[in-house]
Amino acid sequence: xxxxxxxxxxxxxxxxxxxxxxxxxxxxxxxxxxxxxxxxxxxxxxxxxxxxxxxxxxxxxxxxxxxxxxxxxxxxxxxxxxxxxxxxxxxxxxxxxxxxxxxxxxxxxxxxxxxxxxxxxxxxxxxxxxxxxxxxxxxxxxxxxxxxxxxxxxxxxxxxxxxxxxxxxxxxxxxxxxxxxxxxxxxxxxxxxxxxxxxxxxxxxxxxxxxxxxxxxxxxxxxxxxxxxxxxxxxxxxxxxxxxxxxxxxxxxxxxxxxxxxxxxxxxxxxxxxxxxxxxxxxxxx
Amino acid sequence: xxxxxxxxxxxxxxxxxxxxxxxxxxxxxxxxxxxxxxxxxxxxxxxxxxxxxxxxxxxxxxxxxxxxxxxxxxxxxxxxxxxxxxxxxxxxxxxxxxxxxxxxxxxxxxxxxxxxxxxxxxxxxxxxxxxxxxxxxxxxxxxxxxxxxxxxxxxxxxxxxxxxxxxxxxxxxxxxxxxxxxxxxxxxxxxxxxxxxxxxxxxxxxxxxxxxxxxxxxxxxxxxxxxxxxxxxxxxxxxxxxxxxxxxxxxxxxxxxxxxxxxxxxxxxxxxxxxxxxxxxxxxxxxxxxxxxxxxxxxxxxxxxxxxxxx
Numbered sequence: 001x002x003x004x005x006x007x008x009x010x011x012x013x014x015x016x017x018x019x020x021x022x023x024x025x026x027x028x029x030x031x032x033x034x035x036x037x038x039x040x041x042x043x044x045x046x047x048x049x050x051x052x053x054x055x056x057x058x059x060x061x062x063x064x065x066x067x068x069x070x071x072x073x074x075x076x077x078x079x080x081x082x083x084x085x086x087x088x089x090x091x092x093x094x095x096x097x098x099x100x101x102x103x104x105x106x107x108x109x110x111x112x113x114x115x116x117x118x119x120x121x122x123x124x125x126x127x128x129x130x131x132x133x134x135x136x137x138x139x140x141x142x143x144x145x146x147x148x149x150x151x152x153x154x155x156x157x158x159x160x161x162x163x164x165x166x167x168x169x170x171x172x173x174x175x176x177x178x179x180x181x182x183x184x185x186x187x188x189x190x191x192x193x194x195x196x197x198x199x200x201x202x203x204x205x206x207x208x209x210x211x212x213x214x215x216x217x218x219x220x221x222x223x224x225x226x227x228x229x230x231x232x233x234x235x236x237x238x239x240x241x242x243x244x245x246x247x248x249x250x251x252x253x254x255x256x257x258x259x260x261x262x263x264x265x266x267x268x269x270x271x272x273x274x275x276x277x278x279x280x281x282x283x284x285x286x
Numbered sequence: 287x288x289x290x291x292x293x294x295x296x297x298x299x300x301x302x303x304x305x306x307x308x309x310x311x312x313x314x315x316x317x318x319x320x321x322x323x324x325x326x327x328x329x330x331x332x333x334x335x336x337x338x339x340x341x342x343x344x345x346x347x348x349x350x351x352x353x354x355x356x357x358x359x360x361x362x363x364x365x366x367x368x369x370x371x372x373x374x375x376x377x378x379x380x381x382x383x384x385x386x387x388x389x390x391x392x393x394x395x396x397x398x399x400x401x402x403x404x405x406x407x408x409x410x411x412x413x414x415x416x417x418x419x420x421x422x423x424x425x426x427x428x429x430x431x432x433x434x435x436x437x438x439x440x441x442x443x444x445x446x447x448x449x450x451x452x453x454x455x456x457x458x459x460x461x462x463x464x465x466x467x468x469x470x471x472x473x474x475x476x477x478x479x480x481x482x483x484x485x486x487x488x489x490x491x492x493x494x495x496x497x498x499x500x501x502x503x504x505x506x507x508x509x510x511x512x513x514x515x516x517x518x519x520x521x522x523x524x525x526x527x528x529x530x531x532x533x534x535x536x537x538x539x540x541x542x543x544x545x546x547x548x549x550x551x552x553x554x555x556x557x558x559x560x561x562x563x564x565x566x567x568x569x570x571x572x573x574x575x576x577x578x579x580x581x582x583x584x585x586x587x588x589x590x591x592x593x594x595x596x597x
Contacts, residue, residue, distance in 0.1 A: 022398040026409050029395055033413050033475060039438070040427055055436050097322045104319035111313060116320060123331050127532045127580060129556045130573040133566050134337035135330060137348060157330035160323050189315050218420040220535050225561070236420050240539060243426045250430050250437075257423045268418050272411055275418070280480050 102167035170204030348566035392477030484515030
């Protein structure tokens, strides 16, 4: 008994030793992945003079003023609100409208469900550059350019198909007993959806909400095209503007980057598994 | 007789009303639930996409009337426009890079990570972080790092590391691979996580059996790991091919297609023609061409699968 345990331990240790090359390569890749972000964090607190002769290392003295300067120059007090509005509007819209469609596909025997799924698949795989120009002209005609509502509608359309696929596959697994009981009690479909199916599938809604929020917060092309007034800029488009103007001022752009990344990282690390599941399912089901 | 007629009329009416309520509930209500999404997608995607088909056959600045000119835009695109050919070749180079480098990195990292236990979740999270960052930040961060006067390349250059004295983003020969390198920095970790998930689903018995047969690590990788993750691998090769014809963000943010068009791809041409040269009809024709290229990629995939390739 003792002996087998001992043998087991050495065997395990031998195995772990044989993983040393694995760890060596993985640590190199780790430095590759996170090193640039660490450099960025260091540089965000260096003065402009220090960054010239110490562009990579630990900061000598901490110029925290970079952050307040970046906050002002990057107009973050406005752009953060703008981005938050877009994220909130899109997430609510996608979860409500996408959730309704997913409910219909999963629970109500929708006539033509297969055709609808195919339609959503085709729509979601059309390149943005195909319909960008006519969409821009149409939005200009109906005065939706430079409005948050106009861009939110576009984001809902583009994010809904994936949300529907994920929510549908989640709802299909739910047992029908609760719904049927509610229907027998005289609930209509809207009540069954909002009072029973949504509360039961909240993890699916949370995952989709996080993934959609991330993609809207980071979105570049459509925000550039459809919000051109400077006071409507998002965090991303304003950063692009400002980082191009101040490209020589690396400490300033680093401080702005850190401020933009921190909320993303905080939410990502909190909901890590949900994010990775949602994003990878999105990748393989899209 | 009279009595029964009086009785049957309301009964029929009740029945009909009941029947129409059932139709409403079974046939109409399900469509009411999908209607909002359907309408939004028609307005945002389908309508404008059909519009693009028409506008691609017009001479149109984007404002005012569009002159119908048939297939003239496509003729110009294919035979008279060197920038289109240049952009198309750049998309092909991009395709070659993204079918190899990130796929290889993802496969190597995932196969090194799959068998270990200690720290596995940490590594997975760390490799995934660049993928969740906004493209503008990644682009500007690496633009500064690659700068030969400062940043990482400058630091290495000062210490005499060979090959670090060039402005990779400023030279026509190197600009496209340099941008691809930056894009890949944020992309490969995503592939790694997908491949890792696939590898963790491979039954350990298969590895035991391979080991008993005397297979070395490379043979295990080739004969057990790769076949085990084949579905996700093939799917990501397909998606990488599609996305390579659509790539935009990193190139636009870093160089806007420069210097001298050396990093121009089709999506950049669409953007420039539509919003800078006011050639919206021509831009639509390029957009249609991009979609057709994506269609070709998908059909090749379907044909290969029909021919019995196990993909």
